[in-house]
Amino acid sequence: MIKNNLVKRQKSKKLENTSNGNVMIKMTHVKKSFGDLVVLKDINLEIKKGEVLVVLGPSGSGKSTLIRCINRLEKIDEGEIILEGTNIYSQDMDIHKLRTKVGMVFQQFNLFPHMRVIDNVTLSPIKVKKVSIDTAKQEAMELLKKVGLGDKYNSYPHELSGGQQQRVAIARALAMNPDVMLFDEVTSALDPELVKGVLETMKELAKMGMTMIVVTHEMGFAKEVADRVIFMDEGYIVEENEPKELFENPQNPRTQAFISKIL
């Protein structure tokens, strides 16, 4: 509890420092369809540096699509996404560079099964960022220690538990030294007893000031770590607020219905 309060305090201080115009991501009038299905209808969202944003919403509301647009795994149809002052669709934005600035962690881990843990983590630094092999390995070992897997560097993914795999996936994304981390229901595929370790890792990351967008239904995590929660429904952000407010006093009827269902 004490530790948690500490986290909160540090975070709010950090946010104050950066509150005037220090924007990491700005989405304006973003629209996205798959064929006839309009998935994102008019998304306007601003995320500050160091902010932890939790995204809530029923299945199919467009949460995954929203965050996948930020590293261009999905292409938006209309609107604008500005990352640290640069439009991610502008001519001079190199998509591979963009992606090294945006770390992503998936529900299904998606580790590369034919590579050892260490090689999973060093692939992008070596091949994309052209870091020397020695440096990449050193940094990877640091990261693996940080996520509590310093002794597993030589294992193959299938030799690890789901929770361990997911923490490797987090280390792998962090190895690019990204400015933002995207998490798409990263604990949903895990056995309940493995969830905690992954959430701990994410909390640590938040504490260090990482900007994070987290799609999750883990209320505990949201309450403790999030600076802001948005609730999505049918392609719109229908409500946003501080976690405590949004959970205890939701305004929109759809938010109310959703919150009462998951609490």
Place this chain on the structure above:
Amino acid sequence: MVGLGFQFDLFVRILPELLRGASITIQLTAFSVAIGTLIGLFMGMARISRYKIFHIPSTLYVEVIRGTPLLVQIMIVYYGLPSLGLNLNQFTSGILALSINSGAYIAEIFKAGIKSIKKGQTEASMSLGLNYMQTMRYVILPQATRNILPALGNEFIALLKDSSLVSVIAISELLRRGMIVYSRTYDAWTPLLGVGLIYLCITIPLSRAVNYIEKRWEIHD
């Protein structure tokens, strides 16, 4: 002396000659599968490309080759190409025809192999900033190749048998050596059974090996 039964002593006498043919057969097959694998790799990738300039020609290639008899392809290469001013010797013609043929089948094997890798692998790789070629090279192909190794083994076995067709352009591979012995001794039975026997001696261990690899990997997945 015309025999109706299998003459063991004759078989032993012609065995060195047949084995030289078998050696040619294996060389033909090995070269052709190697080249065919290269062709198949690129054609397989082109087959699943969303770009028409890759997709259409590769699809055409696969359809045409798989839709026409290998024997016809061999004859076109050997008898047809010279009329375009391209004169290749028999062995080269044989390898060319067999490579182009197996390339089409191997393209389909690669296509299936690449498609068998989950989309999440590509997405994870892309999200790490790797480009398409890097993603193929470091993430998709190593996994796909491992999955398709048994199928490639089977293709090798199939081509080894099909390579007997190049005997029609007088390459002295295994079958043709048998036929030569036949025309010399007027005994069809012994050399042709011997030829079949030698094919079996090569294909059975190979298919055992393929089965073994398949089983071992099933356990690991």
